[in-house]
Amino acid sequence: MAVSSPELKAFLLATPFFGGLSDASLDLLIPMLVERRFDTGATVVAEDEAGRSMFIVHSGELEVTKRGDAGRLIRMARLEPGDFFGEMTLIEMQNRSATVVAESPTVLYELTARKLYSYYKADIHAYVMVMQNINRELCRRLRRADNRIAELQMLCESR
Numbered sequence: 001m002a003v004s005s006p007e008l009k010a011f012l013l014a015t016p017f018f019g020g021l022s023d024a025s026l027d028l029l030i031p032m033l034v035e036r037r038f039d040t041g042a043t044v045v046a047e048d049e050a051g052r053s054m055f056i057v058h059s060g061e062l063e064v065t066k067r068g069d070a071g072r073l074i075r076m077a078r079l080e081p082g083d084f085f086g087e088m089t090l091i092e093m094q095n096r097s098a099t100v101v102a103e104s105p106t107v108l109y110e111l112t113a114r115k116l117y118s119y120y121k122a123d124i125h126a127y128v129m130v131m132q133n134i135n136r137e138l139c140r141r142l143r144r145a146d147n148r149i150a151e152l153q154m155l156c157e158s159r
Contacts, residue, residue: 008030008058009030011058012026012056015056015082016133016137017137018130019129019133020129020133021126026126028119028126032116032119033111034109035110036055036109037105037107037108038108040104041102043100044062044102044108045096046096049096050096051096052089052112053090053111054084054085054086054090055086055100056083056084057079057083057085060103060104060107061078061080061103062078062100062103062106063079064079064100065098065099065101066097066099073099084134084137086100116130
Protein backbone atom coordinates (compact mmCIF):
# COMPACT_ATOMS: atom_id res chain seq x y z
CA MET A 1 0.00 0.00 0.00
CA ALA A 2 1.44 3.41 -0.96
CA VAL A 3 1.45 5.94 1.87
CA SER A 4 1.37 9.63 2.57
CA SER A 5 0.71 11.56 5.75
CA PRO A 6 2.12 14.48 7.74
CA GLU A 7 3.02 12.07 10.58
CA LEU A 8 4.98 9.86 8.21
CA LYS A 9 6.79 12.86 6.78
CA ALA A 10 7.80 14.04 10.27
CA PHE A 11 8.99 10.53 11.13
CA LEU A 12 11.07 10.26 7.96
CA LEU A 13 12.65 13.66 8.48
CA ALA A 14 13.83 12.47 11.90
CA THR A 15 15.60 9.39 10.47
CA PRO A 16 19.25 9.43 9.34
CA PHE A 17 18.26 8.00 5.96
CA PHE A 18 16.42 11.17 4.92
CA GLY A 19 18.67 13.74 6.61
CA GLY A 20 19.21 16.91 4.58
CA LEU A 21 16.30 16.43 2.17
CA SER A 22 14.11 19.39 1.36
CA ASP A 23 10.34 19.19 1.85
CA ALA A 24 9.83 19.07 -1.91
CA SER A 25 12.33 16.22 -2.31
CA LEU A 26 10.74 14.28 0.51
CA ASP A 27 7.27 14.88 -0.95
CA LEU A 28 8.52 13.33 -4.19
CA LEU A 29 9.95 10.28 -2.40
CA ILE A 30 7.12 9.45 0.02
CA PRO A 31 4.72 8.12 -2.65
CA MET A 32 7.48 5.76 -3.80
CA LEU A 33 7.45 4.00 -0.41
CA VAL A 34 5.25 0.99 0.19
CA GLU A 35 4.06 0.12 3.68
CA ARG A 36 4.72 -3.48 4.74
CA ARG A 37 3.39 -5.03 7.94
CA PHE A 38 4.82 -8.12 9.65
CA ASP A 39 3.65 -10.15 12.63
CA THR A 40 5.97 -11.31 15.41
CA GLY A 41 8.22 -14.08 14.13
CA ALA A 42 7.79 -13.25 10.45
CA THR A 43 10.86 -13.34 8.25
CA VAL A 44 11.17 -10.04 6.37
CA VAL A 45 14.19 -11.03 4.29
CA ALA A 46 16.27 -14.22 4.28
CA GLU A 47 20.02 -14.56 3.89
CA ASP A 48 21.08 -15.41 0.31
CA GLU A 49 17.69 -14.64 -1.26
CA ALA A 50 17.52 -12.16 -4.13
CA GLY A 51 16.73 -8.65 -3.01
CA ARG A 52 16.10 -5.42 -4.85
CA SER A 53 14.71 -3.23 -2.09
CA MET A 54 15.52 -1.69 1.26
CA PHE A 55 13.35 -1.00 4.30
CA ILE A 56 12.94 1.80 6.84
CA VAL A 57 11.67 0.65 10.26
CA HIS A 58 8.64 2.71 11.29
CA SER A 59 7.61 0.63 14.29
CA GLY A 60 8.53 -2.64 15.91
CA GLU A 61 11.79 -4.41 16.61
CA LEU A 62 13.69 -6.76 14.35
CA GLU A 63 16.64 -9.11 14.75
CA VAL A 64 19.36 -9.47 12.11
CA THR A 65 21.14 -12.84 11.98
CA LYS A 66 23.66 -14.66 9.80
CA ARG A 67 24.23 -18.38 9.48
CA GLY A 68 27.49 -19.55 11.00
CA ASP A 69 29.22 -22.91 10.99
CA ALA A 70 26.86 -25.90 11.02
CA GLY A 71 23.89 -23.57 10.42
CA ARG A 72 24.16 -21.86 13.82
CA LEU A 73 22.47 -18.42 13.83
CA ILE A 74 24.66 -15.51 14.87
CA ARG A 75 22.92 -12.37 16.08
CA MET A 76 24.34 -9.39 14.21
CA ALA A 77 22.08 -6.50 15.18
CA ARG A 78 18.77 -5.35 16.56
CA LEU A 79 16.76 -2.82 14.55
CA GLU A 80 14.33 -0.26 15.94
CA PRO A 81 12.24 2.62 14.56
CA GLY A 82 14.34 4.93 12.40
CA ASP A 83 16.81 2.21 11.39
CA PHE A 84 17.04 0.93 7.84
CA PHE A 85 18.28 -2.27 6.22
CA GLY A 86 18.56 -3.94 2.84
CA GLU A 87 20.48 -1.04 1.31
CA MET A 88 23.42 -3.27 0.39
CA THR A 89 21.37 -5.04 -2.30
CA LEU A 90 20.66 -1.66 -3.91
CA ILE A 91 24.35 -0.76 -4.05
CA GLU A 92 26.06 -4.03 -4.92
CA MET A 93 23.21 -5.96 -6.60
CA GLN A 94 23.99 -9.11 -4.60
CA ASN A 95 21.72 -11.42 -2.63
CA ARG A 96 20.69 -10.60 0.93
CA SER A 97 23.60 -10.75 3.37
CA ALA A 98 21.52 -11.62 6.44
CA THR A 99 18.11 -12.70 7.67
CA VAL A 100 15.82 -10.15 9.32
CA VAL A 101 12.97 -11.36 11.54
CA ALA A 102 10.29 -9.27 13.24
CA GLU A 103 10.52 -9.61 17.04
CA SER A 104 7.25 -7.71 17.51
CA PRO A 105 4.46 -6.49 15.22
CA THR A 106 6.35 -4.34 12.74
CA VAL A 107 5.63 -1.65 10.15
CA LEU A 108 8.26 -1.03 7.50
CA TYR A 109 8.45 1.23 4.47
CA GLU A 110 9.97 -0.42 1.42
CA LEU A 111 11.90 1.41 -1.29
CA THR A 112 12.69 -0.67 -4.37
CA ALA A 113 15.70 -0.24 -6.64
CA ARG A 114 13.32 0.70 -9.46
CA LYS A 115 11.73 3.48 -7.38
CA LEU A 116 15.15 4.70 -6.26
CA TYR A 117 16.17 4.93 -9.93
CA SER A 118 13.00 6.93 -10.63
CA TYR A 119 14.00 9.22 -7.78
CA TYR A 120 17.44 9.63 -9.35
CA LYS A 121 15.85 10.69 -12.64
CA ALA A 122 13.40 13.08 -10.94
CA ASP A 123 15.69 14.77 -8.38
CA ILE A 124 19.38 13.97 -8.73
CA HIS A 125 20.40 16.29 -5.87
CA ALA A 126 18.08 14.51 -3.43
CA TYR A 127 19.19 11.13 -4.76
CA VAL A 128 22.81 12.04 -4.03
CA MET A 129 21.82 13.07 -0.48
CA VAL A 130 20.06 9.75 0.08
CA MET A 131 23.04 7.79 -1.24
CA GLN A 132 25.38 9.86 0.92
CA ASN A 133 23.22 9.07 3.98
CA ILE A 134 23.31 5.36 3.11
CA ASN A 135 27.08 5.52 2.74
CA ARG A 136 27.46 7.26 6.11
CA GLU A 137 25.48 4.50 7.79
CA LEU A 138 27.51 1.81 6.03
CA CYS A 139 30.70 3.51 7.28
CA ARG A 140 29.34 3.56 10.86
CA ARG A 141 28.55 -0.15 10.61
CA LEU A 142 31.99 -0.91 9.20
CA ARG A 143 33.66 0.97 12.07
CA ARG A 144 31.60 -1.02 14.61
CA ALA A 145 32.56 -4.25 12.84
CA ASP A 146 36.23 -3.22 12.83
CA ASN A 147 36.06 -2.58 16.58
CA ARG A 148 34.42 -5.96 17.21
CA ILE A 149 37.06 -7.73 15.13
CA ALA A 150 39.85 -5.95 17.02
CA GLU A 151 38.28 -6.90 20.38
CA LEU A 152 37.95 -10.53 19.32
CA GLN A 153 41.54 -10.57 18.11
CA MET A 154 42.72 -9.21 21.47
CA LEU A 155 40.74 -11.92 23.28
CA CYS A 156 42.28 -14.63 21.11
CA GLU A 157 45.80 -13.30 21.65
CA SER A 158 45.36 -13.12 25.43
CA ARG A 159 44.50 -16.83 25.66
